[in-house]
Amino acid sequence: MITIALKGIDKTFALLDRLERQQNQVLRQAVIAARKTIPVLVERQFDQEISPEGSMWKPRKDGKPGKLLAGLKSGFRYQETANSVVVSHDKFYAKFHQTGTQKMTDRSFLPTEKIPKSWNELRVAVKQAIDGVFHVR
Numbered sequence: 432m433i434t435i436a437l438k439g440i441d442k443t444f445a446l447l448d449r450l451e452r453q454q455n456q457v458l459r460q461a462v463i464a465a466r467k468t469i470p471v472l473v474e475r476q477f478d479q480e481i482s483p484e485g486s487m488w489k490p491r492k493d494g495k496p497g498k499l500l501a502g503l504k505s506g507f508r509y510q511e512t513a514n515s516v517v518v519s520h521d522k523f524y525a526k527f528h529q530t531g532t533q534k535m536t537d538r539s540f541l542p543t544e545k546i547p548k549s550w551n552e553l554r555v556a557v558k559q560a561i562d563g564v565f566h567v568r
Contacts, residue, residue: 457564458514464560465516466509468553473518476540477504483547488538500528500538 450457472483480488480499488499498504506521518541520526531537546553 453564457561460560460564461557462511462514462516464556465553466511468556469516469518470507470509472550472553473507473540474504477501480538482537482539483542483549484539485547485549486539489536500540503528503540 476483477498477500482488491499503520503522503525506525508519508521510517510519527535528538529541530539542550
């Protein structure tokens with residue numbers, strides 16, 4: 432017969448128990464951190480006229496000067512849910528600028544799939560919030 436001793440397993444189980452007890456707090460703090468960070472990142476997309484993925488917004492076809500989508504920069508709403516931040520806009524046509532249409536190129540201001548490198552501040556903020564729950568420095 433072979434006996435395998437798992438030394439230190441009690442500490443692992445204690446950590447897992449602690450994580451299970453704190454999972455709601457971890458999620459809540461992550462959502463709060465995201466809610467504070469996302470508006471700053473969205474505003475940056477408008478200021479720089481660039482998508483989160485790094486593509487410059489195409490210039491206006493009419494050649495008029497001025498900031499693109501200036502009328503959309505305000506009007507965003509950020510709502511916390513139990514496990515996410517929902518981003519919406521007062522103007523119904525904001526979605527057409529985000530995704531584009533057959534006749535209009537997209538000028539996205541939100542990530543389209545995963546969190547891009549340009550939004551690393553979001554990752555950092557969420558990680559710091561989670562570390563705060565566990566008192567990690």
